[in-house]
Amino acid sequence: MKTVLAIFSSLNGDQGNSSKIANEYLSTIENNEAVRIKRVDVASLALDHLTNEEMQAWMTDASQRNDTKHALAKISDDIVEEVKAADEIVLAVPMYNFGIPSSLKAYFDRIARAGVTFKYTENGPVGLLENKSATVFAARGGVYAGSEFDTQTPYLTHFFNFIGISDVKFVYAEGLNMGEDIANKAFAAASEKIIELTKN
Numbered sequence: 001m002k003t004v005l006a007i008f009s010s011l012n013g014d015q016g017n018s019s020k021i022a023n024e025y026l027s028t029i030e031n032n033e034a035v036r037i038k039r040v041d042v043a044s045l046a047l048d049h050l051t052n053e054e055m056q057a058w059m060t061d062a063s064q065r066n067d068t069k070h071a072l073a074k075i076s077d078d079i080v081e082e083v084k085a086a087d088e089i090v091l092a093v094p095m096y097n098f099g100i101p102s103s104l105k106a107y108f109d110r111i112a113r114a115g116v117t118f119k120y121t122e123n124g125p126v127g128l129l130e131n132k133s134a135t136v137f138a139a140r141g142g143v144y145a146g147s148e149f150d151t152q153t154p155y156l157t158h159f160f161n162f163i164g165i166s167d168v169k170f171v172y173a174e175g176l177n178m179g180e181d182i183a184n185k186a187f188a189a190a191s192e193k194i195i196e197l198t199k200n
């Protein structure tokens with residue numbers, strides 16, 4: 001059975017526009033095939049910024065960690081395990097202040113770990129995750145896709161590629177704060193894209 005890790009990052013929970021389009025996709029794939037969906041809402045997870053202490057805990061061999069270091073390393077270990085267990089990552093991401101939500105960045109900071117999800121080699125970094133894909137559902141108040149101001153698409157593509165996920169697709173709902181007409185058209189375009197991605 002296919003396992004999907006669905007990561008939500010809207011401040012608006014299920015009512016978020018990014019959540020709505022990601023959930024539309026998840027419902028469609030659930031109807032099409034047997035899937036196990038694990039949902040994570042990083043906005044309510046409220047991870048702290050990554051600290052030096054937490055990073056040092058990762059770098060300390062498990063046998064040498066004290067209780068504090070065990071607890072700190074576990075934050076990332078648990079997240080990495082969830083990512084490793086997934087065949088597909090579904091990411092619902094709003095545009096907040098020209099980038100990804102800071103809660104999502106804090107979550108990504110727990111995923112990118114040298115020797116765990118990527119390694120450095122003489123030829124540069126190599127991702128260690130295999131046989132996974134990512135599908136990103138991006139909601140924006142304005143319109144950015146294809147422009148130099150779309151910081152999210154290259155960043156997310158690079159982040160996933162870096163840890164070994166080269167199959168990265170995007171579904172956009174843009175111009176959501178530009179009037180009802182434009183918003184309705186944006187949701188319709190996202191639905192079309194979802195149909196295209198999920199047709200067998």
Ligand SMILES: Cc1cc2nc3c(=O)[nH]c(=O)nc-3n(C[C@H](O)[C@H](O)[C@H](O)COP(=O)(O)O)c2cc1C
Nearest residue numbers: 010016017018019094095096097098139140141142
């Ligand atoms: C704190 C905050 C910052 C925002 N910054 C931007 C922005 O930089 N560019 C943009 O196009 N829209 C911006 N918006 C609008 C959101 O991208 C838009 O409302 C989107 O639908 C939010 O997705 P969500 O409902 O899944 O949270 C911002 C909204 C909020 C709440």
